Amino acid sequence: MSFDGWIVMLLSVGGTTAFFFWCIRRVLGPPDSTDKIHGVLDTELEIEEEERKRRREGRGN
Amino acid sequence: MSKQSPENWSSKIGVILAVTGSAVGLGNFLRFPGLAAKYDGGAFMIPYFIALLLIGLPLAWAEWAMGRYGGTRGFHSAPGIFRVLWKNPAAPYLGVLGLIVPVVIYMYYVFIESWCLGYAWHYLTGALDLGRDPEAYKTFFGNYVGIGADASIFSNIFGAPLIFLVICIALNFILINRGLTRGIELFCLWAMPALAVCAVLVLIRVLTLGTPDPSKPELNVLNGLGQMWNLDAGNKSLWEQLANGKMWMEAAGQIFFSLSVGFGVIITYASYMRRNDDIALSSTTAVAGNEFFEVSLGGMITVPAAFVFLGAAGAVGGTFALGFNTLPLVFEQMLFGRVIGFLWFFLLFLAAITSSISMLQPAVAFLQEGLGLNRGRAVALLCGVGTLGTLLIVWFSKDLAAMDTLDFWVGTFCIYILACAQTFIFGWIFGTKRGLEELDRGADIRIPRLFAFVIKYISPVYLLIVFVAWAWQDVGSRLDDFSESAAVRWSLLFLAVAVSLFIFCIRFAVRHWDRQEEQARRPSDREVVIRPTVNNEALDRLVSNPPQSLLSANRWILTPFYLVCASVALIWFAAMIFIGESPLLSALAIFGVGFFVVSFFILHFLVNKMMAGANWSRIVFIVLDVWGLLGVPASLFYGFVAIRMLPTSVGLPLFLLSAATFLIPIVRLHFLCRQDTGNWFTRVRLLRESQIMDTTS
Numbered sequence: 020m021s022f023d024g025w026i027v028m029l030l031s032v033g034g035t036t037a038f039f040f041w042c043i044r045r046v047l048g049p050p051d052s053t054d055k056i057h058g059v060l061d062t063e064l065e066i067e068e069e070e071r072k073r074r075r076e077g078r079g080n
Numbered sequence: 081m082s083k084q085s086p087e088n089w090s091s092k093i094g095v096i097l098a099v100t101g102s103a104v105g106l107g108n109f110l111r112f113p114g115l116a117a118k119y120d121g122g123a124f125m126i127p128y129f130i131a132l133l134l135i136g137l138p139l140a141w142a143e144w145a146m147g148r149y150g151g152t153r154g155f156h157s158a159p160g161i162f163r164v165l166w167k168n169p170a171a172p173y174l175g176v177l178g179l180i181v182p183v184v185i186y187m188y189y190v191f192i193e194s195w196c197l198g199y200a201w202h203y204l205t206g207a208l209d210l211g212r213d214p215e216a217y218k219t220f221f222g223n224y225v226g227i228g229a230d231a232s233i234f235s236n237i238f239g240a241p242l243i244f245l246v247i248c249i250a251l252n253f254i255l256i257n258r259g260l261t262r263g264i265e266l267f268c269l270w271a272m273p274a275l276a277v278c279a280v281l282v283l284i285r286v287l288t289l290g291t292p293d294p295s296k297p298e299l300n301v302l303n304g305l306g307q308m309w310n311l312d313a314g315n316k317s318l319w320e321q322l323a324n325g326k327m328w329m330e331a332a333g334q335i336f337f338s339l340s341v342g343f344g345v346i347i348t349y350a351s352y353m354r355r356n357d358d359i360a361l362s363s364t365t366a367v368a369g370n371e372f373f374e375v376s377l378g379g380m381i382t383v384p385a386a387f388v389f390l391g392a393a394g395a396v397g398g399t400f401a402l403g404f405n406t407l408p409l410v411f412e413q414m415l416f417g418r419v420i421g422f423l424w425f426f427l428l429f430l431a432a433i434t435s436s437i438s439m440l441q442p443a444v445a446f447l448q449e450g451l452g453l454n455r456g457r458a459v460a461l462l463c464g465v466g467t468l469g470t471l472l473i474v475w476f477s478k479d480l481a482a483m484d485t486l487d488f489w490v491g492t493f494c495i496y497i498l499a500c501a502q503t504f505i506f507g508w509i510f511g512t513k514r515g516l517e518e519l520d521r522g523a524d525i526r527i528p529r530l531f532a533f534v535i536k537y538i539s540p541v542y543l544l545i546v547f548v549a550w551a552w553q554d555v556g557s558r559l560d561d562f563s564e565s566a567a568v569r570w571s572l573l574f575l576a577v578a579v580s581l582f583i584f585c586i587r588f589a590v591r592h593w594d595r596q597e598e599q600a601r602r603p604s605d606r607e608v609v610i611r612p613t614v615n616n617e618a619l620d621r622l623v624s625n626p627p628q629s630l631l632s633a634n635r636w637i638l639t640p641f642y643l644v645c646a647s648v649a650l651i652w653f654a655a656m657i658f659i660g661e662s663p664l665l666s667a668l669a670i671f672g673v674g675f676f677v678v679s680f681f682i683l684h685f686l687v688n689k690m691m692a693g694a695n696w697s698r699i700v701f702i703v704l705d706v707w708g709l710l711g712v713p714a715s716l717f718y719g720f721v722a723i724r725m726l727p728t729s730v731g732l733p734l735f736l737l738s739a740a741t742f743l744i745p746i747v748r749l750h751f752l753c754r755q756d757t758g759n760w761f762t763r764v765r766l767l768r769e770s771q772i773m774d775t776t777s
Contacts, residue, residue, distance in 0.1 A: 020302045020303060020305050020306030020309070020310060021306060021310050021311070021312065023122065023310065023311040023312065024121070024122060024305070024306045024309040024310035024311065025309075027121075027122035027125055027309045027310070027311060028122075028305060028308075028309040031125050031129075031309070031375050031379070032375060032376045032379065032380065035368070035371040035372050035374075035375040035376050036372060036376045038368045038371065038372075039365075039368040039369055039371065039372035039376075041368075042361065042364055042365035042368045042369075043365065045361055045365075045524060045525065046092060046093060046096060046361060046362070046365055046524075047093070
């Protein structure tokens with residue numbers, strides 16, 4: 020096995036293995052609060068939107 | 081929207097393992113190493129990873145986003161989801177590819193799955209100790225799958241191939257009948273770790289092989305790994321290797337098929353995610369899982385093992401040759417070969433079954449939400465159709481012709497088309513902005529913003545180039561097979577019938593969904609009662625003025641359409657008589673003419689009745705649909721006859737003409753009449769209802 024073969028193997032096998040285990044760690048580990056900002060904002064916006072809709076419906080009746 | 085009870089994945093890891101299980105299959109352990117060895121190892125990895133970044137990951141993210149978006153609106157099948165994403169009457173019909181691709185691939189995949197289970201069993205019982213003669217393994221495989229003659233497997237009803245096939249079919253349908261969480265998810269939660277354990281055990285054995293034959297010191301594990309990963313395994317430089325366009329094409333194809341993008345499976349699986357579940361990390365993990373199994377495990381096992389015992393020539397081969405001929409020979413020469421052989425084929429069986437169950441779910445979801453069937457009935461119906469297709473493939477087993485044909489036209493051609501359609505819908509219809517918003521909702525990781533540009537511009541171009549290059553190279557020779565093989569003709573006829581059936585079902589499903597949405601929009605009962613009543617004169621006036629499109633359709637489309645059809649059939653009939661092919665063909669031609677003439681009169685009668693005010697639109701549409709259902713196989717049949725009897729240059733245009741003669745007017749008439757007649761009958765019905773209410777009050 021040549022030197023470049025070692026490099027290709029380590030990059031390919033090491034890269035995909037590291038990528039997979041990084042993903043698994045993120046899935047099984049506790050969520051990172053900074054990354055969840057989208058979700059929180061979306062949920063708040065949705066709640067506000069629903070409340071607004073309910074208020075509008077209430078006025079309609 | 082669908083009225084089925086909502087079904088969701090019970091855990092995040094469950095859905096990730098289910099999607100990874102769907103993607104991990106024989107391609108990971110056999111096709112990928114075979115391709116890498118074919119293209120001198122390491123150089124292949126460069127186009128492979130570029131394709132992963134430009135096609136694989138973007139398409140996977142797009143499918144997850146579209147699936148979850150459709151799922152939160154009550155749809156779990158490609159026709160329903162496409163209908164939500166794209167407000168175009170043709171959108172749900174495009175979704176037929178998302179049904180036909182997984183179902184047809186299941187039909188032959190379950191047969192391959194049964195080989196893996198059968199081989200695992202034979203290793204366990206010692207029936208595969210065939211010595212060191214390569215021909216013995218080839219003969220065993222040939223006899224097992226019936227490669228020598230059509231229907232040879234059926235010569236022994238209680239033989240191992242059929243028994244294992246029945247076991248695999250039963251297992252698939254039992255698992256799918258148990259439902260999403262108790263069936264697919266639970267099974268994958270056990271099967272995927274078991275698959276990983278089997279693969280790691282086999283990997284350890286391969287990496288500890290050393291130099292099994294001291295008289296051939298060059299055949300050792302390190303050189304085996306070199307065969308797989310060296311950049312300069314051949315005599316060409318790296319740049320010369322990278323200039324090989326076919327390698328880029330095959331690398332893109334491998335990524336594409338390995339990740340199960342364009343299958344219609346991911347979009348269905350993702351539709352069972354909740355509105356605020358993470359899909360960004362889940363989709364990335366599923367892709368990473370597939371790559372781990374493919375590169376880190378598959379890439380380290382197959383080629384090095386084959387090289388160590390058989391040399392460089394033994395490490396190259398197609399999927400089946402490598403898996404079922406070469407590797408059993410390798411296991412025979414290996415210490416603990418019987419155990420490793422069992423583990424290897426059992427892991428292939430697990431990889432296959434986690435994929436095959438995923439192929440059934442899209443159709444089950446469609447039958448449930450589109451036709452209103454409960455899960456048991458949907459599974460039973462699919463079991464019937466799926467088993468019929470599998471039997472056809474098993475029957476035409478000579479040179480695996482039926483399997484090869486369906487794999488080419490469905491497992492490759494249709495997948496490219498579906499992937500192109502999905503990229504187009506996501507990038508240009510749904511919009512990358514909304515797509516990214518969907519991916520970001522509840523996301524545990526942030527998808528790079530560059531994704532929007534890649535999926536909109538780069539992926540479609542890349543896909544199109546690969547598709548055109550592939551079609552240029554392969555499709556021409558496949559068209560010639562029409563006239564040469566009965567297995568090819570029967571397989572395509574079956575495919576045409578299956579596509580027609582699904583289109584027919586989508587037609588019903590769309591009307592079902594339209595009705596549900598209309599009911600949801602309909603004013604309350606109180607409003608109907610207070611609606612001002614109308615007199616008989618208004619109703620008479622409306623009834624006596626049918627929609628103009630219906631009149632013009634009857635005058636300009638329906639009549640000429642049948643006249644052309646009858647003329648085409650008469651030409652075929654005359655051609656068959658003149659050439660004197662066979663009495664059977666003549667009889668079929670006469671039947672064709674009779675069918676055209678009778679249908680013409682029936683439809684003419686029905687349309688006239690409609691214009692006289694009878695609410696028979698439903699019957700007319702059903703007749704049209706049945707006509708379309710029969711028309712597709714009929715046109716294919718006449719086309720085959722034309723191609724067989726005439727030179728391809730004349731036969732092929734005639735075949736296309738006959739197909740177009742059947743299909744174009746049906747589609748045109750359908751869309752022309754549907755809107756106007758629908759509105760017209762709704763107005764007539766409302767007027768009649770209000771009159772009845774007026775009378776009773």
